[in-house]
Amino acid sequence: MDKTEKLLEVSGLRVTFKTHGGEVNAVRDVSFTLNKGETLAIVGESGCGKSVTAKSIMRLVPEYIGKIAAGSIMFKGKDLVALSEKEMRELRGKEISMIFQDAMTSLNPTISIGEQIMEGIIRHQKVSRSEARRQAIEILTLVGIANPESRLKQYLHQFSGGMRQRIMIAIALVCRPSILIADEPTTALDVTIQAQIIDLFKSIQQKTGVSIIIITHDLGVVAKIADRVNVMYAGKVVESGPVRDIFYNPQHPYTKGLLASMPRLDADRSVPLSPIPGTPPDLFAPPPGCAFAARCNYALEVCRNHQPAETSVHGKHSVACWLQDPRAKKVLAVMQAPTGT
């Protein structure tokens, strides 16, 4: 499939939250695109803004505390940021769907799963109940649930964790949206079930051509499923590019650090892990320069006071780091040499 047609374009997105402690800058000037039929992974540690970015696309940032302070999210010629809530409701579930980490708290335990699947179909397609029921059965079969007719009448507690996740995927996909956003969809699952769900994502994408944005902190999952990767740190995209470039030629010290700190099954046990020292910065008062500078082994004077610009490494691979500046060549050479991924 041609994966170059632009479907979604986020530019200059800034999201802030009001709290008792002051204003938090959860997402700071994030820009990226999503192409038709591709899987984009957004990775980063807790608090890096990956979920808030996804929720902003769905316009699910709670308005009484949070707001999209700047930027645009272009989808099919419309700016999602400017749409009214009513227009947004027409879009959610029909054009863009989202699934969450924990199905047990995301779905309603007192309504049968059939009703929950049919709700979206009836709302968006204005079809009869029997037609909605037919579609619900079809989608349950697609996500791999046996005996869909009898399962429709059941409630959430009658399903296992992996099955619940399949049901959430069914609800999200039933109106054939063009974008599926999955926020940590496998984090709560055991590895054997996680493997089943990842395979399900892949087969669904092949069958329906849906574009997927997957948010995760697990680089193993990213390697398995993603075409392109955005690495986020402290509310910013620090590196982005095709999955192979990110894993085999990481440029940002944070991306390198993340990859090095993960234990690998095929690694020698006697070599200690190389963690990233310290903890992420306080987003109440983000540092004026690069947010990673305080934890970075290669930080220069300029890193602490000035934001690095986004520079292209090669093709679609780009990184926001001062080490890419021609004046930092020496440091870059030192950094590339010993790690050698």
Next chain:
Amino acid sequence: MERKKLVQVKNLTKTFTLGKGLSLKAACDVSFDIYEGETFGLVGESGCGKSTTGRTIIGLYQPTFGEVLFDGINVHKASASERSQITRNIQMIFQDPYASLNPRMNIAEIIGEGLHLNGLYKGKERMKRVIELLEMVGLQKEHANRFPHEFSGGQRQRIGIARALAVNPKFVIADEPISALDVSVQAQVVNLMKNLQREQNLTYLFIAHDLAMVKHISDRIGVMYLGNMVEMSTSEKLYESPKHPYTQALLSAIPVPDPDLEKSRERKIIEGDVPSPINPPSGCVFRTRCPVAKAVCAEKKPVWQEVDTDHFAACHLYQ
């Protein structure tokens, strides 16, 4: 040199009664030894009984059957004086660094509580010891008067480690100590645990579901499924030549952070879900999901036996 068995778990069975005549066998005939100074890893998916096993070893649960010997003393039948020795020598680190620290106590009180209960380091010595422990786990003495909410997850886990080590234990049970932490912080905590082990000759029982991390930290690993130990060996052997089909599937299900390898790798994906432990399958508990199950697997429970040097498994393939 014959290594000393610090902990011996013999035929441990723990059944929880659920009412209505139902019972749940959380751990079923589990046996293993932990040698002094080593790290024994216990892995398995949720509900496999790994935490129950850990909690029974430390004496939080009474076993339904079987026994646990610590340094030759039965943990569950110890006399009062033996009991106080055991509680000092076995300590625990918990999964959730948010729930396992009392929010109303400051760090000095949290770390010093064990010292107080055991009547160790009295008077001014106690604060000195607390500061020593804080520095040992990579925190500073200024932190002693702060409260848990002022710390990040990784720092809290360091506090939990300092608390466990305050009374100079020999044996530490770590129940999913890193699964609530971010990747880069996980590595910090694991390196800290390994360094402390070397410095203080600690013995660890490391319980986790992340096989890559367990392999990194453990000398030997036991794999559990639905209350049963299915395989046990050194971590290298277990990774290089897993014998039990469940271990093979588990290893194959873990995604590796390497896109090319992920695309080329052949995977054994096992179908279905873990059956209910209230009504486990007859014979081998894994047979309902096992790709190579035979008729005999439903009839007879496989015997736990040595299939290779220092490599044990319970599977009909090897009987």
